[in-house]
Amino acid sequence: MGASVLSGSGKGAGMPARRDYSLTGPDARRAVETGLAAAQWYHTEIPRKAMKELMQRSDGPAIRDTLIWFAGLALSAAGGVWFWGTWWCAPFFAVYGVLYGSASDSRWHECGHGTAFRTQWMNDAVYQLACFMVMRNPSIWRWSHARHHTDTIIVGRDPELPVRRPPRLGRIALDFLGALSAWQAMAAMLRYATGTVSEAEKTFVPPSERPRAVFAARIWLAIYAATIALALALQSWLPLMLVGLPSIYGAWHHVMAGLLQHGGLAEDVIDHRLNSRTVYMNPFSRFIYWNMNYHVEHHMFPMVPYHALPRLHTLIAHDLPAPTPSILAGYREMIPAFLRQLSDPEHFIRRELPPTAKPYRWELHPELAPELPEARP
Amino acid sequence: MSGWIEVCDADDIEAEDVMRFDHGGRTFAIYRSPDDLYFATDGQCTHEKVHLADGLVLDDTIECPKHNGRFNYRTGEALRAPVCVNLQTHAVKVEAGKVYLLPA
Numbered sequence: 001m002g003a004s005v006l007s008g009s010g011k012g013a014g015m016p017a018r019r020d021y022s023l024t025g026p027d028a029r030r031a032v033e034t035g036l037a038a039a040q041w042y043h044t045e046i047p048r049k050a051m052k053e054l055m056q057r058s059d060g061p062a063i064r065d066t067l068i069w070f071a072g073l074a075l076s077a078a079g080g081v082w083f084w085g086t087w088w089c090a091p092f093f094a095v096y097g098v099l100y101g102s103a104s105d106s107r108w109h110e111c112g113h114g115t116a117f118r119t120q121w122m123n124d125a126v127y128q129l130a131c132f133m134v135m136r137n138p139s140i141w142r143w144s145h146a147r148h149h150t151d152t153i154i155v156g157r158d159p160e161l162p163v164r165r166p167p168r169l170g171r172i173a174l175d176f177l178g179a180l181s182a183w184q185a186m187a188a189m190l191r192y193a194t195g196t197v198s199e200a201e202k203t204f205v206p207p208s209e210r211p212r213a214v215f216a217a218r219i220w221l222a223i224y225a226a227t228i229a230l231a232l233a234l235q236s237w238l239p240l241m242l243v244g245l246p247s248i249y250g251a252w253h254h255v256m257a258g259l260l261q262h263g264g265l266a267e268d269v270i271d272h273r274l275n276s277r278t279v280y281m282n283p284f285s286r287f288i289y290w291n292m293n294y295h296v297e298h299h300m301f302p303m304v305p306y307h308a309l310p311r312l313h314t315l316i317a318h319d320l321p322a323p324t325p326s327i328l329a330g331y332r333e334m335i336p337a338f339l340r341q342l343s344d345p346e347h348f349i350r351r352e353l354p355p356t357a358k359p360y361r362w363e364l365h366p367e368l369a370p371e372l373p374e375a376r377p
Numbered sequence: 378m379s380g381w382i383e384v385c386d387a388d389d390i391e392a393e394d395v396m397r398f399d400h401g402g403r404t405f406a407i408y409r410s411p412d413d414l415y416f417a418t419d420g421q422c423t424h425e426k427v428h429l430a431d432g433l434v435l436d437d438t439i440e441c442p443k444h445n446g447r448f449n450y451r452t453g454e455a456l457r458a459p460v461c462v463n464l465q466t467h468a469v470k471v472e473a474g475k476v477y478l479l480p481a
Contacts, residue, residue, distance in 0.1 A: 038425055038426075051431075052394065052433070055433040056433075057433075057435065113445045114440070114445045114447070114457060115445060118435075120457070142458055142459070143458070143459060146424075146444045146458075146459040149443060149444055150425060150443070150444070206461060208461060209458070209461075301442070302442070302443065302444070302445060303432060303433055303440060303441075303442050303445060
């Protein structure tokens with residue numbers, strides 16, 4: 001099977017013409033009223049014995065990968081510093097930036113789930129470091145990600161919904177440059193440091209956790225202030241090239257990979273096969289991304305550690321849409337959908353399941369059923 | 378609900394594993410620890426209504442399959458976010474190769 005998509009439009013019954021993506025608006029209330037919030041999601045059936053094997057934790061792979069990551073950071077930083085003042089520093093900072101600004105995204109993610117290492121303090125330590133590097137408050141984002149898994153791409157519920165309809169293409173382009181997200185992250189850090197958690201964030205962060213968000217923001221603020229002070233003292237950008245700016249100039253890879261997770265796919269369905277994308281990637285990207293290219297599998301079974309996702313992928317392939325064969329293929333699928341959504345916000349990429357798959361739970365999203373024979377009763 | 382309830386044969390649960398048990402309109406999780414002791418808790422996570430029996434037993438902890446929150450299944454203590462509320466535990470005994478539960 002080739003690219004397993006059918007382009008479709010969701011102009012069925014119950015689909016509003018314009019969505020409100022805020023977490024406190026009418027679509028948030030609609031999601032709760034219609035049962036889309038905290039719903040029962042589809043899971044491929046896997047024998048308990050096989051699932052237990054897939055869920056098993058090990059320190060080995062993550063220690064190995066973390067040592068490689070740290071070594072890469074140290075060597076590329078050393079090269080950047082050594083050649084600072086010449087153009088030869090550029091390739092070193094290009095590598096350092098991706099390791100700092102993008103590899104930290106996947107480390108934040110895996111260690112946030114607590115699945116990367118078997119030993120919890122290792123998960124916690126790498127999580128805190130990665131949060132700082134990717135500029136995500138450790139408390140706010142731990143809880144936002146829990147909500148993302150509860151209500152994946154449910155409008156009004158998912159705080160990590162990546163692309164709204166119609167998509168703001170300029171914003172997506174700025175995200176690749178890292179500037180906009182870094183600016184927003186700095187503004188959020190200052191807000192948390194003053195003790196302010198927004199009303200939207202209060203919908204998913206419990207009161208007991210908010211002081212931790214404030215504490216972390218204040219620590220970060222002190223680190224950034226010290227870095228800026230050092231840069232001023234040295235009359236050099238070099239300290240900021242090592243701390244802070246890599247979150248901007250090295251963000252492109254995690255933005256590129258992250259957009260593929262759900263970009264252009266269905267909203268308001270409770271089947272990860274419909275709203276998530278598994279993409280085959282090159283070994284470099286898989287290292288940076290820690291196998292999150294197996295994204296349908298991850299969402300369906302978040303307790304499976306990153307190093308076991310390829311095995312899970314093989315085990316449940318019969319029940320999933322064919323994977324997108326490459327990053328390029330993913331963008332060839334997404335970009336036309338984004339462009340069409342500019343004039344038709346109800347348009348989305350509709351996944352086609354193989355004949356061996358269990359059908360969609362069509363009764364939960366009937367707007368899809370008429371065009372999907374396998375989804376009919 | 379009162380009195381001990383027969384759950385299963387002791388060998389029906391592997392060491393360091395968990396099994397779901399529904400009774401009287403309630404759902405429970407029955408655990409067998411790595412050292413072959415048996416424990417029981419409420420069957421669903423206190424964060425969201427997810428069956429813990431689909432999760433992973435690691436030493437003395439049960440990890441929720443949905444959000445990776447963790448509890449100590451011996452004490453019910455919530456150990457790892459996003460769980461914040463402790464889990465109700467229940468008494469368990471093994472007699473003549475059978476596991477019995479006494480709901481709290």
